[in-house]
Amino acid sequence: MTMAFPSSRLAPVLAAAALLAACSADKPDLAEEEAAASVPGAPPGGASDLRARRAAASDVRQSDDLVEFAYAYPRDAAVIPRLAEWLDNDRETRRDALLAASRRDQTAAEKAGFPYRRHSHLQKWQIVTNTPRFLSLSAEIETYKGGAHGMTSFATVLWDRNRARQLQPLDLFTSGEAFDAAIREPFCAGIKRAKAAKGIVAEEAPDSPFAGCPPASAQTVWLGSSDGRYLDRMTIAIAPYEIGPFAEGSYRINVPVTSAVAGAVKDAFQRDFLPID
Structure with a gap:
């Protein structure tokens, strides 16, 4: 048996149904939205x-x-x-x-x-x-x-x-000593070039507090990538007073990831580095 409603009573029912459908379309189901959300590093789902x-x-x-x-x-x-x-x-x-x-x-x-x-x-x-x-x-x-x-x-x-x-970047290496040995030559050469660019001759006097080349592991290391996939370069950030008086300011020494540097990386991270040589 089909029950007929007067048009005056049916109109509000249809309007309410249409409004409910519109609201549902405008506001996705929270469970579906949560399931679609995926952020690296966050707990899944x-x-x-x-x-x-x-x-x-x-x-x-x-x-x-x-x-x-x-x-x-x-x-x-x-x-x-x-x-x-x-x-x-x-x-x-x-x-x-x-x-x-x-x-x-x-x-x-x-x-x-x-x-x-x-x-x-x-x-x-x-x-x-x-x-x-x-x-x-x-x-x-x-x-x-x-x-x-x-x-x-x-x-x-x-x-x-x-x-x-x-x-910390040094956590990826077998030891601070191994990191320093692998990076020392390009790091020290980079310091001399950076000082020369400022018109400063690197201190060589043995009694100078700024003579020689400090361990790179004692500075701040920033690991970088040129292709967005592998770690293949780094910057050693050096604060004032570390290798010169305050007036010299700070230094940022760019150093490539060579085979020697990659050789000092722990086995668990070897695949994440790409030597340039």
Whole structure:
């Protein structure tokens, strides 16, 4: 038996059905959206993938009479939950340290009758390379603590997607000594060229604090790639005072990944390097 509805009663029913269909089309099913979300480095599937996919680059700033603080990292790092968590913790640790030191120095300056000079910490993480396995990040850090001048330092982070863990570049090598031996010749030659480009003759006097060539493993190492697949080059970042007086500034020495360098790599990472010679 077919029941007929008056057109006056049927119209609202059809309108409601059409509205419900439109809403369903505009808003995909959450389960389907979560299943489609897939971010390298994040746990597979579920809401965590969805949150990671929606993550944005981070740029936190604070500027007042006490401090100037800035800490940023790119979206490529933000979409990896464990790496983003480490970066957020690092940011808060550095900001807390800056605030504590600034308040202490401000109080001391007031007691001594001296003007307080605002302290600062400015740090921005940037992508060195992003291969299928590794996300390599570099950071240049500018700090000021009220003295005659500020200071530059560097940081490095390497995220291993295969192992879902954070590494330091030297973790990929059998030892710091093996790394230094493999890289020493091109690294030291690069320092001489960089100094010459600034019109500076490298110190040779044995009693000079800046004579000779320091171990590359004691500096900041940034691993890079020219093809986006294999690690085949690196930069050694050297802060002021390491190989010259403050006036010389910092240095960035580019060094290729040679067969000697690749030979010092641990077996577990051999396939990720591509020597250029």
